[in-house]
Amino acid sequence: MLEFSVKSGAPEKQRTACLIVGVFESRRLTPAAETIDRASEGFLTAVTRRGDMDGEIGDTLLLHGVPNIQADRVLLVGLGKERELDIRGLVKATRAAVEALHHRGTSECVSHLTEIDIRGCSLEQVLRQSIVSIEDTLYRFDELKTDKELGPRRPLRKVTFILSNRKDLMEAERHVREATAISNGVRVAKNLANRPGNLLTPTTMADYARKMTETHVDLQVEVLDQSRMEALGMNALLSVAKGSSEPPKMIVMEHMGADADTPPIVLVGKGVTFDSGGISLKPGPDMDQMKFDMGGAAATIGVMSAVAEMQLPINVVALVPTVENMPDGNALKPGDVIRSMSGQTIEVLNTDAEGRLILCDALTYAGRYKPQAVIDLATLTGACLIALGRVPSAVLSNKDALANELIQAGENANDRVWQLPLWDEYQDQLKSNFADMANIGGREGGTITAAAFLSRFTREYDWAHLDIAGTAWKVGDAKGATGRPVALLAEFLMKRAEQASVGKK
Template sequence: MINMKKKFSSFEIGSFISTTIFDDLTLSPNTRKIDKKIGNLISQVIKNKEFAGKSSESILLRTPQTSVLVIGLGNKKCLSNDKLRDASAKASITAKNLKAKSFVFNHDILDMTNDHVEAVVQGSELGLYNFNIYKSNKKDFRPSTMNIIIKNKTKTSLTKSIKNGEIIANAMMLSRDISNLPSKDCTPLQLASRAKKISSNRPIKTTIFNTTKLKKLGFGGLLGVASGSQQPPCFIIMEYNGGKRGEKPVVFVGKTITFDTGGISIKPSPSMDEMKHDKSGGATVMALIQAVADLKLPVNVIGLMPATENMPSGSAYKPGDVITFYNKKTAEILNTDAEGRVILADALSYAQNYKPKMIIDFATLTGACIIALGTAVSGLLGNDKKIIDSLFESGERTGEKVWELPLTKDYKKLIQSDIADIKNIGGRGAGTITAAAFLSHFVGDYPWAHLDIAGTAWTQEGTPKKSYIKKGATGVGVLLSIDFLRNL
């Protein structure tokens, strides 16, 4: 929830101020004034080589009059939205720790773009993110005002970017909240209620398919995975029409497993608690639809979220079962822990009803993606090079990096079944690719991209250290998708 006021301000040194420096160590006009005010301490730490202006480097200088956080941004030619997002997060976190009711973020060394302002606003909020709803003491000091000082002479055109930055940060925090919730408080039907609440005061149409409707439509994948759980599944549809009437929509699909035990092919117990994050794809899509509506983007966007638990029981689907999907294709189930692709199959098939411009799905799909790419980038596969390239460029601009993996006919042969059309696993090798090969059977001829966010949806070993990313869910995919839609 956004409750810190942000505004452009004239230069003033208060009880706490942060300022940015590149690695050439040139002090901006305002930084020189700050330096003079605190007895040339900034110059001194630079001279003593205690501060080099490297990216993500910071040093807090304290005097009786004021505290100054000096933040490094690295090479001036390599300034990015992500570096500014991280820098402003450092500033807001420090303000919180110092219990400063207001603080200054000074960046007067270069003119700022709208994207830069949005990133600064996002970082300031995401740095203060705290999932504390289960803490008995929820008191959490937050600064009330952030004064942003920039070099630009004209700021009018940038003012809207403050609001837009808040909208995007709010969506990312929504995604994090949903992903972080334990399954008992985020069942499929509870998630459907949240979608309806989001829609209630926005131009979003939300439709929920219950078990009866799913059976009537033939959602064999979603119903199969849900068969072991006492929690009924549902299919959440959120539609936003901000584009021209009749314009083909972009359809986003999010894997929404509210808890994944692996089913009959049960997972080992260590770290199984993290499987509350297996709904992160759906969390991203729900948050994205909210943000697109709040930003009033001139596009038609649809979000599809197949939601269920994956549990073992006497009624659970089993290895060896054959499932018939919405598009009438059949799959032999060899591993019930490869359930994400099984529920996505129905959703991707249903997406074709909208005759979409393209389909993009987000899924915490395979541990193999972490083996291949680690936890710094998301896996990217698909059937349309233009979409793949555009998503890669959005990843570079936003810091939510992606990397393409091949998806050729050779891999598709690995999921051929002896008794059904396909099987839901393809052996030990290339697990991320064979999972995408499975999904490719359900998108028809429509342009499609698949993002495997198994390594990036929540913090794990190797997650890049960024001040705006807290332990737990990251909200990955929201920034990427908004940038992608803005650049269509």
């Protein structure tokens, strides 16, 4: 586990294995680098003039034997153009610095990058993004390998951030604790989503959620089994599980950090632990990636981990409907008509549009909490990947104010979302001759019609839908879960908790 801390002090006096300072383009030194340069009688200036470091963002140069300072080594990190440096630039530079040090036997370092004035960023954002990006850079999922990946003999274990103002220390220490909780939540989400479908089933995911109560004593977990869901009329959810030998579960997690009569925010995470497509079978290539189809569930559980660790003074409920979608003689068939928990009937035209079937019953169940707002997160449509790529998640909502909150939270957390329309005209694509609605609306506007389907179950409360099909995991050499949108939702909930606290004063 990495250890993070903050302190103030002059760069030339830091006793550390490595001191990290920045260089802007055109070899312009940051204030900390200038101080080192003066103490070392122009050592850094001489290095940059030779052309070894031009300041291009993400470039690094490790220096040994810098005279007249206490640090063993100095790492120069390129920051790009000074006027253009934003939080994403800081993240890129921080990642580069950590990668440069991690495999060089540097077990601890001191960073002066947090002293730099980042355009439009608070100290809270700078510290949070620094910590989250460092944890993300060093994350590895090798628990299933017999021979673990050989890492450095002395990996990076401790990072200290320098503050320009000593008065900020107490506040900064709080930000470090919060950022660590968020990073831990992201790791929870990644570890769950990276596990294969034979090891992560609805049952084992429910067991994991229950076990979290041992660490987070204020967290309450209840698991609804098939018989409970049958009694509630969750036929849409149950229909998806019919083709699998794995029993479905509905995981209910509650963090009640505010007064009992305060309406909670409800998170709903899609938990298809493996999605074969059912009778509407998916193509074989890349089907292994369908273990990630519970990315929404993994992120929801990760958010609850962060909320519980921070002990946020807010009421949050997480609903995780979880199933396995498989084809067998009992499986849901195209053309079947099912009655959802809400009483509305659904004609199933494609069994691979199963995520919305489990979500619609969970969204109906969410109504019993009389919530402030409900946010569902789901790897729901391939159309979202085509529309937006892998940079932002999509957000659609029946309340623009809620969508705007999520957009702002995404900007602050560097976990961005883009709003798509949810106009009534899209509802026409869900018409069915045999039921109240069809479960698909055709190829055009697939992300929007999927949200339009869900909106029919959310009319009683403010609701937003996050489609994370393009952002929940990476492909290629970096294949694996990203843990998104844990950081976004943690930011959103922290702001809601802060607003509630201000409102009480």
